[in-house]
Amino acid sequence: MAKPTKLKSNLRDTVAHNIEVPASSTSKDARALRSGQALRAGLLSLLERKPFEQITVREICKEANVHYATFFRHHPTKEALLDSIATDEIAQLNKLTLAIRAADNYEAGFQALCAYVDEHRSLWSILLNGGAGSAMREEWVHQSQLVAAREKPIASWLPTELGTICAATWIAETLAWWLAQPPRAYSVDDIAKILYRMLATSIMAPD
Amino acid sequence: MAKPTKLKSNLRDTVAHNIEVPASSTSKDARALRSGQALRAGLLSLLERKPFEQITVREICKEANVHYATFFRHHPTKEALLDSIATDEIAQLNKLTLAIRAADNYEAGFQALCAYVDEHRSLWSILLNGGAGSAMREEWVHQSQLVAAREKPIASWLPTELGTICAATWIAETLAWWLAQPPRAYSVDDIAKILYRMLATSIMAPD
Amino acid sequence: MAKPTKLKSNLRDTVAHNIEVPASSTSKDARALRSGQALRAGLLSLLERKPFEQITVREICKEANVHYATFFRHHPTKEALLDSIATDEIAQLNKLTLAIRAADNYEAGFQALCAYVDEHRSLWSILLNGGAGSAMREEWVHQSQLVAAREKPIASWLPTELGTICAATWIAETLAWWLAQPPRAYSVDDIAKILYRMLATSIMAPD
Amino acid sequence: MAKPTKLKSNLRDTVAHNIEVPASSTSKDARALRSGQALRAGLLSLLERKPFEQITVREICKEANVHYATFFRHHPTKEALLDSIATDEIAQLNKLTLAIRAADNYEAGFQALCAYVDEHRSLWSILLNGGAGSAMREEWVHQSQLVAAREKPIASWLPTELGTICAATWIAETLAWWLAQPPRAYSVDDIAKILYRMLATSIMAPD
DNA sequence: CTCTAATCGAGACGGTACGTCGCGTCTTACG
DNA sequence: CGTAAGACGCGACGTACCGTCTCGATTAGAG
Numbered sequence A, B, C, D: 001m002a003k004p005t006k007l008k009s010n011l012r013d014t015v016a017h018n019i020e021v022p023a024s025s026t027s028k029d030a031r032a033l034r035s036g037q038a039l040r041a042g043l044l045s046l047l048e049r050k051p052f053e054q055i056t057v058r059e060i061c062k063e064a065n066v067h068y069a070t071f072f073r074h075h076p077t078k079e080a081l082l083d084s085i086a087t088d089e090i091a092q093l094n095k096l097t098l099a100i101r102a103a104d105n106y107e108a109g110f111q112a113l114c115a116y117v118d119e120h121r122s123l124w125s126i127l128l129n130g131g132a133g134s135a136m137r138e139e140w141v142h143q144s145q146l147v148a149a150r151e152k153p154i155a156s157w158l159p160t161e162l163g164t165i166c167a168a169t170w171i172a173e174t175l176a177w178w179l180a181q182p183p184r185a186y187s188v189d190d191i192a193k194i195l196y197r198m199l200a201t202s203i204m205a206p207d
Numbered sequence E: 001c002t003c004t005a006a007t008c009g010a011g012a013c014g015g016t017a018c019g020t021c022g023c024g025t026c027t028t029a030c031g
Numbered sequence F: 001c002g003t004a005a006g007a008c009g010c011g012a013c014g015t016a017c018c019g020t021c022t023c024g025a026t027t028a029g030a031g
Helices: A007-013 A030-047 A057-064 A068-074 A078-102 A106-119 A121-129 A133-148 A160-180 A188-201 B007-013 B030-047 B057-064 B068-074 B078-102 B106-119 B121-129 B133-148 B160-180 B188-200 C007-013 C030-047 C057-064 C068-074 C078-102 C106-119 C121-129 C133-148 C160-180 C188-200 D007-013 D030-047 D057-064 D068-074 D078-102 D106-119 D121-129 D133-148 D160-180 D188-201
Strands: none
Touching (some): A030 A121, A057 A068, A068 A078, A078 A106, A078 A121, A078 A133, A106 A121, A106 A160, A121 A133, A121 A160, A160 B160, B030 B057, B057 B078, B078 B121, B078 B160, B106 B121, C030 C078, C030 C121, C057 C068, C057 C078, C078 C106, C106 C160, C121 C133, C121 C160, C133 D133, C160 C188, C160 D160, D030 D057, D057 D068, D057 D078, D078 D121, D106 D121, D106 D188, D121 D133, D121 D160, D160 D188
């Protein structure tokens, strides 16, 4: 059954837009770059204050000082903008997440993951605890599924797909909780240890 | 930070409606009951086919054969309707979920939980995997937090709040995954065992 | 070849509107009537000041104190509104115009025509000399053609079709010119005589 | 009262353009000439198929294989382009039209007029019966008025101004009708005779 | 036969109007 | 005389052209 607000899904569902070709990636015009970045910043700024669904394209444009029509020259819909913001970071993070399994040293992997998030604390705080939290979680699980599909299962007692879901969900939720705590309540080490212990004793536990 | 699509939050955010007093709870009129149930059934029916945000009040009314204006005599908004559908079931389920901790026999607790869901398979399939999945998950976690706040922590190495989040999320995700599988692929027993193994050895484990 | 701004043609060209059924004719709601009349008056008022093509639906609505979306609940396009204003009057006038040929007394026919226009001087002043002048002329010729097609030709030296065009055009142009003159510069009688002399001795003259 | 789509009026109404100086007249560059001619041809080609108002600057450019921005280096607006196409021809034709009154031999004058139009049949077919028909008629009457203002009236029973309007309108309508007929249905001679007979027996008739 | 300046293609951008859609309120007229 | 039907104001949606404005890349035509 369709996950409603999944970013990728929404992206795929968008009908053809006849306007102009979105210039998101290939543009070399300095103006286009400035507009694109302003829109990103504008959306992130709004996500600190209100849920994504209540954010209007017009609001993003006003926040970014970019004309309404210009928005659609960059992104076919506001979901696409959120996705283009999120995809890079999620992919980056997912790389670390999945690297954990490949590495011999799980603990070091979690350590790297948490350190990375800590370095981009404000951004990830918005992404996970801001107005797009649930969309981000879904996208996270989705991307994890894609990557995990190419790996071999771990615990035989736990269906691979479900295992991936739980692992991804667990990491995302933990990080979200962490970022919602007072600044220095928990160190990178603390969280890495929690993550490790939880996964090692449950999902990754041998049969 | 605000959870965006949380049902209760949305409910609380609704501004005053000058129309008539919502008849959802206090009404004794037979017609009002019939309308209320028709609206519930209508929304559930639509949730099987499309995401909640894309469902229109007018659609619900058409599905329920209820006049548009009548909808607002029962619920101030469509979120309120979804909430009124979900709250009861979630509370019911949450009672079972939390009862697991109280019970001496964890496995029996999970068994009861899964059996209950299995009995209401089609409803829960819609709620968890239908168009309101993410809202349901958030509401679930939210209610779990409320209940768990009154209990005493278990594992000292795991912050209580995070433990609750993890337990609620994992159960919800596991059930959602289960309900998305082919009808009889996994038995009530299978899922209960998985849940037990996942949770009992980690969250509920002593320090 | 297609007459571009012909009102009827534009009407026919309009694609399907999915909004709600236009309530122009059958509505009994007092509010709908008030909106409809306000829109008519608004357009006429604007036509005194600027060409039809430069008039915007939004302007009409502002002038009429009617919401933009409401416009389309009455008319699929601004051309349709103009048409619904014009058709009645043109048909009325055309009846008189064509009646001239049927009557024994041409002069009396022209007299009646001019008297009618004089009675609705301000309206016709707007229609013929306002911002919709050329559209009105084209519609006039068009309707004349339709009616004349059912009559038998008069002067053999002049192709019927061309004769009709000429008659309709001349009458329209003469009336337009008349209405543009200072109020009492020419009497109803003067114009009736001019029309009679122009048309009776040429178009209606036998071979 | 303002004639709405009159080309000259539209031209006069255009606000200052800060772009570059229009190269239409003063340019000697071969490239500029080529662009200018391509735009003229493009507009005429489109006018065969659709009304002027529905033609887009971008369409003209695509038709002419000229870049959009280049259009404005030649003409401030599409009306200006149409005007620059039409003015020459109308002036040419008007010269012949007015020459009729000066010449002793009216019939020869009409003959010359019709012959000229016949020679440029395809162009005038577009101008009069194409998508800019009504604008052309209005411009025609307008120019006729300007020239006629310097002449002395003919028939005392007919106000000069109205006489000019009717004459110009009559000629324009007749030519338009002629050009809309099958290629060789009416000869140059036929039309010249019709024009002559109509005007001689009505507008030009002595008191 | 350069080289300088005019011309052009490409396209991002701010604007304004379009017509559609769903919302929630509120009036009516009907049964 | 209460309720359905639905007109209405509202405001966001996404599209379409508009005309302005950099930019480089050519390509004349004057020195």
